[in-house]
Amino acid sequence: MPNHPKAPKFKNVPRHVAIIMDGNGRWAKQRGLPRIEGHRKGVESVRATVEAAGETGVEFLTLYAFSVENWNRPKAEVDTLMRLLQQFLRDEIAELNKHNVRLQAIGRLADLPASVGGQLHETILATSRNTGLTLILALSYSGRIEIIEAVQSVIREIQLGHIDPAQIDETVFSRHLYTRYYPDPDLLIRTSGEMRLSNFLLWQLSYTELFVTPTLWPDFRKPDFYEAVRSYESRNRRYGRI
Ligand code: FPP
Numbered sequence: 001m002p003n004h005p006k007a008p009k010f011k012n013v014p015r016h017v018a019i020i021m022d023g024n025g026r027w028a029k030q031r032g033l034p035r036i037e038g039h040r041k042g043v044e045s046v047r048a049t050v051e052a053a054g055e056t057g058v059e060f061l062t063l064y065a066f067s068v069e070n071w072n073r074p075k076a077e078v079d080t081l082m083r084l085l086q087q088f089l090r091d092e093i094a095e096l097n098k099h100n101v102r103l104q105a106i107g108r109l110a111d112l113p114a115s116v117g118g119q120l121h122e123t124i125l126a127t128s129r130n131t132g133l134t135l136i137l138a139l140s141y142s143g144r145i146e147i148i149e150a151v152q153s154v155i156r157e158i159q160l161g162h163i164d165p166a167q168i169d170e171t172v173f174s175r176h177l178y179t180r181y182y183p184d185p186d187l188l189i190r191t192s193g194e195m196r197l198s199n200f201l202l203w204q205l206s207y208t209e210l211f212v213t214p215t216l217w218p219d220f221r222k223p224d225f226y227e228a229v230r231s232y233e234s235r236n237r238r239y240g241r242i
Helices: 024-030 035-056 068-072 075-091 093-098 114-126 143-159 170-174 222-233
Strands: 016-020 060-067 102-106 134-141 187-190 209-212
Touching (some): 035 060, 035 222, 060 068, 068 134, 075 114, 093 114, 187 222
Parallel strands (some): 016 060, 060 134
16 A cells, blocks of 8 residues: 555555554543543544554554453443444544545454444444555454354364364464454554553464553554554564574
8 A cells, every 4th residue: 555645654564553552541540530531532542543554554453442351340431431432433434434444343242332333333334445444443352252262163164064173274263263354463562561462362463573662542643653663664574484
């Protein structure tokens, strides 16, 4: 995809960038605000990052927006996150279309409240013809559960006689993951300085380059995204070879 005139020029653009958007709570706490305000500000970072990724020529951007573990947060916080998500899905359709962004989602989507699930479906449909960036939201997502569901799906295929266990290799198995339509991420960005994967894309991140920034997610803007791509540009990916 062509580099947009607004973005810096990169020699080597990652095809797929995945982001663990962390630090919303701490950002709010530092300012004596309720955690919710950090999430609200985080939506602005989502907007800026989607634009930056599109302008850089990234093809796939996966955002870890809500984990299966996040359901255990206080009900008021979960409710607000769901409301922010629904608002984003409803209000951003025009902007996504303007920027030629196609929305997709991965995770246990049936766990979402019906109103959020319905809006998600609607926005996916409304942006399905766009041919630029594919924005993938990980919602009610767990890497371990994704792998377990893939195993269950493989077993069903075996029981139906559609595959022979001897044929199962990485390619066959990958076709049973939520991410079967997308390449593995080339670059993982995690904000707020934490050095963890937090159950995100456990299978898919095997050979992904990591970039951890101390910036808290609500402060993350286009220059932070460009800095991560700049760092990726200079990496020498060997995939276990020399
Ligand atoms: C992590 O910060 C962030 C989340 C659990 C939610 C991310 C959600 C958004 C950015 C807004 C909604 C998303 C979209 C796509 C519109 P934290 O709360 O764990 O922060 P902490 O570690 O400082 O407590």
